[in-house]
Amino acid sequence: MKHLRARAKAARGGQDGWTERAGLGGAADGLEYCAAEWVESLRARNYAEGTLREREATLRFFRAWAAERDLVRVAEITRPVLEAYQRALSRPPEAGGRPVAWSMRRKRLEILRGFFRWLTRQNILLHNPASELELPRPEKRLPPAALTPEEVARLFAVPDVADPLGLRDRVMLEVFYASGLRRAELCRVECPELNLARGTLTVRQGKGKKDRVVPLGARAVSWLRRYLDEVRPRLLLDARVQTLFLTGYGEAFSPNVLTRMVTAWLAAAGLKGRGSCHLLRHTCATHMHEGGADIRHIQQLLGHACLETTAIYTDVTIRHLLEAHARCHPSARLPETGQSTQSAP
16 A cells, blocks of 8 residues: 555655655665756756757766765755855866856856756755855857958858869858858758748747748859759758758768868868858848848847847947948048148147
8 A cells, every 4th residue: 555655646746756766776866866857857848959968968067076076965965065166167177278168157057056946846955055156247258250241252162063062062151141040950951941932941940949931042042943953862862851951971961060061161261260150140140230130130030039149249340330430530530631640639
C-alpha cells in the first residue's frame, strides 16, 4: 500500500515522486540530477533546442567548478558560493589567459538565477541563493563597422561564378546581404519557402521559434533563379532533400562551416578580421537605415522581438553624423582665402 501511495504521489509530481524518479541515477537534490530535470522542464515548455543546449553547457560548466570544491548538492550552494563563482568568471583561467567577456559572464549568471529560481518554486530549496546576486553592469558597445557598398562589391567578386560551387557561394552572399538572415536561418532555408514571383522568403522557426517573411530584392532573386536552374540539381543526391543551399555532398550546411567560409571570403577580399556572417546582417540593416528605412521595418526584417535590439544595429551612422557635422559645425568649413584660420575670440 505504501508503494502504491508513493507511485500516486509521483504521478501528481509530489516530493516523494521526485525522490523516486531520482532512483539510482543520483540524489534527488544533486546538482546533476536537478540540472537535468530543469532542462527537461524547459523542453516541455517548448524552448528551442539551441537554448536547451546553452542551458546544459552553462550548468555543466558550473557543476565542474563546484565539484572541484566538493559541492555536489543544490543545498550546498549559497550566496557566498555563487559570488565566489562570479569572481572566478572574471579572472583569467590561466596565466596569460583572458577573462570571460562581461556579456558571457552575465548570461551564465542569468541562467544560474533561472535555475535556482526554478528549484525554489519546486520546493527543492526553501531559499533562493541567487535572488540577490548582482550581475555585471552591462556595457554598450557598437557592433563592427558595416561594410561599404564598395567593400560589398569586392566581397561578392571573390567567388568564381564560372564554377558551380562558386555560383552557389555568390548566391548565399547575395541572400545574406539582401535579407539579413542569421547563419542558422540560411542553413535551414528550404525550397518551398521561396516565393520568387513575389521576391520573398519565409523564415520558419527563427530565433524564438518565430516565423517571418523577408524580402529578397530583384538582384538576389535573379541569382537564385540561376542557382536553382544550373547548380542545385547537380548537387542534389536525394530528391527528398528540400534544403535550398547544399554542400558538395548534397547535404545542408552547418552554421560553423558557413562561418569559416564567409571568414575566408572576407579575407580574400582584403577584409580580414572584420567579422563573418553577422557582419553581412549588420551591413544589411545599416544600408537599409542609411537609405531611409523606418527602424520598425528593419526590426521586422531582422526578426527582433525588441526594438532596442534593432537600435544597436541602426544607431546614427557615421555617414549621417559626418553630414550633420559638415552642415552644422563651424570648424567643418574651410576659411575663405586670405582669412585667418584662428577662431574668433
